[in-house]
Amino acid sequence: MFACVDLSPVTGNVVTRFDYQHMGLSVKFFSGATQKHSPFYDARPADSQISLLVIHNISLPPGEFNTSGIAQLFTGTLDPDEHPFYREIAGLKVSAHCVIYRNGEIEQYVPFTARAWHAGLSVFQGHSRCNDFAIGIEMEGTDSLPYTDAQYSSLQTLSAAILDAYPAITVGRVVGHNDIAPGRKTDPGPAFDWGRYRRQLFLSGKKFSTI
Ligand SMILES: [Zn+2]
16 A cells, blocks of 8 residues: 655755666655545556557536536545436546546645556557556546636646656657547546647657657
8 A cells, every 4th residue: 555655865856766676766645735545456567668649528416517516526535426427437436546626726635656547448559558658647627618728737737747857758658548448438528728838848858759
């Protein structure tokens, strides 16, 4: 079990440590996030390299914001009697590494080094089981409602820190859930401004290689 503390040195925005298993610098927690604990994670396969960033959306109940539903779902404490929709999903064991709320606040539920359960059945460039090698970020929102400026700002800061820590995630390996689970998932939806997000990443000096 991971405790939400890390005694490793702090470098800039992120807490770093040398990961002997993967023989490189790795980051467990984003220092700009409120750390929470989800029970819904496990270890990544030993031969996996963190090399994909997946953008999702979620709102609980659907279309309602600033509720505690997401935190309850990811911590396994959703009350099925609180809303009819919760009855359908209360038993789900799902998580993401981070959630970005409408006001830009970031919560982290799973250390980046561990496998969060966000992508489900998925494939990227012929590689299935994307959770093995992906980091998942949930934007509080819906497919059709524009995300907020505060969310884009936090997403850019968080993404830049992740791409710095995990250089195998190039900008071409930043995708939507819909890209890796087509026909099954639509998030983050047409409301998500990929041009704006990629431009921000480019301006912060991130590579555009798709390899
Ligand atoms: Zn999703």
